[in-house]
Structure formats: structure tokens, C-alpha cells
Amino acid sequence: GNSVTQMEGPVTLSEEAFLTINCTYTATGYPSLFWYVQYPGEGLQLLLKATKADDKGSNKGFEATYRKETTSFHLEKGSVQVSDSAVYFCALSDRSGAGSYQLTFGKGTKLSVIP
Amino acid sequence: DAGVTQSPTHLIKTRGQQVTLRCSPKSGHDTVSWYQQALGQGPQFIFQYYEEEERQRGNFPDRFSGHQFPNYSSELNVNALLLGDSALYLCASSLVWAKNTEAFFGQGTRLTVV
Numbered sequence: 001g002n003s004v005t006q007m008e009g010p011v012t013l014s015e016e017a018f019l020t021i022n023c024t025y026t027a028t029g030y031p032s033l034f035w036y037v038q039y040p041g042e043g044l045q046l047l048l049k050a051t052k053a054d055d056k057g058s059n060k061g062f063e064a065t066y067r068k069e070t071t072s073f074h075l076e077k078g079s080v081q082v083s084d085s086a087v088y089f090c091a092l093s094d095r096s097g098a099g100s101y102q103l104t105f106g107k108g109t110k111l112s113v114i115p
Numbered sequence: 116d117a118g119v120t121q122s123p124t125h126l127i128k129t130r131g132q133q134v135t136l137r138c139s140p141k142s143g144h145d146t147v148s149w150y151q152q153a154l155g156q157g158p159q160f161i162f163q164y165y166e167e168e169e170r171q172r173g174n175f176p177d178r179f180s181g182h183q184f185p186n187y188s189s190e191l192n193v194n195a196l197l198l199g200d201s202a203l204y205l206c207a208s209s210l211v212w213a214k215n216t217e218a219f220f221g222q223g224t225r226l227t228v229v
Contacts, residue, residue: 004157036220043119043205043220044158089157093216102148102171103207103218106158 002027013080013113021075023064023090024045031059031094033066033073034103038062038087047075065076075099080113087111117142119208119221127227128196136191136224140208145169147189148218149181150205158205164189193226201228 007022025031032051036044048057053068062077073090090106120139128134140147150158160173164183171182175192183189187208203225207218 041222043222044207045220046217049217052208091157101216102160102163102173103150105150105161107155107157 002031002092002094002104004090004092004104004106006088006109007057008107009087010110010112013111014081015115016079017113018074019077019084019111021088021090021103021111022107023073023075025071025073025090025092027071027092028095029094031092032092032105033064034091035062035064035073036091036105037077038089038108040086044089080111082113082115085111086114097111119206119219121204121206121221122222124222125225125227127229130196130198130228132196132219133192133194134196134226135202136196136204136226137145138189138191138206138208138221141145142202142207142217143220144208145187146157146209147183147187148207148209150192150224152205154202161191163212166188181213196228198228201226 003026031076034049035047037047048059050057050066056065064075088112089108091103093101120164122137126195148163149161152158162172163170167183178194180192204222206221209216209218
């Protein structure tokens with residue numbers, strides 16, 4: 001079956017530090033990959049996505065590259081801000097058997113950025 | 116555009132009771148998926164509805180059932196509630212589910228079973 005493994009949190013960084021959150025996946029097909037962000041008390045928002053190998057998704061200074069050879073989709077940001085404090089979820093979209101596409105999520109990584 | 120709306124936002128139920136959660140998808144979207152997010156965990160797929168039919172189901176017991184209406188809104192029903200059903204229930208909508216289609220999530224319904 002499909003699965004997503006992301007680095008355990010929580011992660012605490014100082015403002016302007018470099019961020020990396022590791023994500024690896026296992027999929028039976030050729031999935032699309034996503035990073036979602038969840039701010040306190042809110043639902044999930046799409047941060048970025050990549051649909052094929054070597055694609056780079058980017059948004060709000062965050063980037064992630066679809067690496068098929070290492071089955072990875074690590075999230076990076078060069079300089080984090082206090083407002084980036086949230087829980088980040090790596091996810092893949094793939095078919096389950098003969099059914100329709102569905103999202104499979106990692107467990108999430110909580111990021112806290114301190115001034 | 117109101118986006119995906121869910122109701123209620125919070126709910127407290129007693130073990131053994133039944134609960135119904137509601138979701139209105141983003142305007143123009145026709146596919147609704149439901150997820151359960153336990154505290155400190157990632158969302159787990161419950162099931163997905165398209166054209167008023169359940170198209171896909173995750174590893175959840177039959178106590179979890181759903182419905183989609185002609186206006187694409189959806190309900191999630193849980194019978195015989197267990198303490199372990201306490202979680203945030205998220206609804207996601209999309210337009211003709213495909214692997215790179217963005218899913219829009221609602222704010223969720225926080226269910227507490229006591």
C-alpha cells in the first residue's frame with residue numbers, strides 16, 4: 001500500500017534559520033506529492049505540489065523537489081519567520097486499487113519559530 | 116467564495132450515541148472526501164463521494180457511513196460512538212478527483228466522545 005514518512009517533530013528554530021523537513025514515500029503507482037500546512041485551530045491548506053519526477057513545487061519561500069530515485073519530497077525554506085509556525089504534512093495522491101485517487105498523509109511535523 | 120464549510124465546529128457526544136457531521140464543498144466542486152485526524156496524527160482517509168455514490172473507502176468500520184446530496188454537500192454519520200472516535204473530522208472537496216487535483220479542506224469538526 002501507500003505510505004508517507006516524515007521527520008518527527010517538534011522542530012524549533014530561530015527566526016531566519018534554514019528549514020528542512022524530510023519526507024519519503026512508498027507508492028504502488030506514480031503519485032503526485034503535496035505539502036499541506038495546518039495553522040492552529042484551522043483546516044489544512046495546500047502549500048505546494050509536484051506531479052512528476054524532478055518537478056519543483058514552490059510557494060511563500062518554501063520549496064520541495066520530487067525525487068523519484070530516492071522517493072523523497074523534502075520541504076525547505078531558506079529563512080523562516082514566526083508566522084511559519086504550524087504543522088506541516090507531506091502527502092501523496094495515488095489510486096487505491098481500482099478506485100479513485102485519494103490522499104495519504106504523513107503524521108505531520110510541528111514547527112515553532114521563535115523570535 | 117465561501118470555500119469548504121463544515122458544521123458543527125465542535126461536538127460532545129456520549130459513548131454509544133450517533134453523530135452526523137455536515138460538509139458543503141467549495142462552489143463548483145463535485146467530489147467530497149472525509150478524513151479523521153486524531154490528536155498529533157495525520158489525517159486518515161475515511162471515504163470519498165462522487166455523483167452521490169461512495170467511490171472509495173479507507174480502513175474504517177461500517178459504523179462510519181456517509182451520504183452525498185444532489186447539491187454535492189455531504190454528511191458523515193458515525194454510529195455507536197467509541198471513545199477512540201474522538202478526533203478532528205475534516206472534509207475535503209475537489210473537482211473530478213485526479214491525482215494532481217488540489218483538495219480544499221474545511222476547518223473541521225472537533226468531536227469529543229465522553
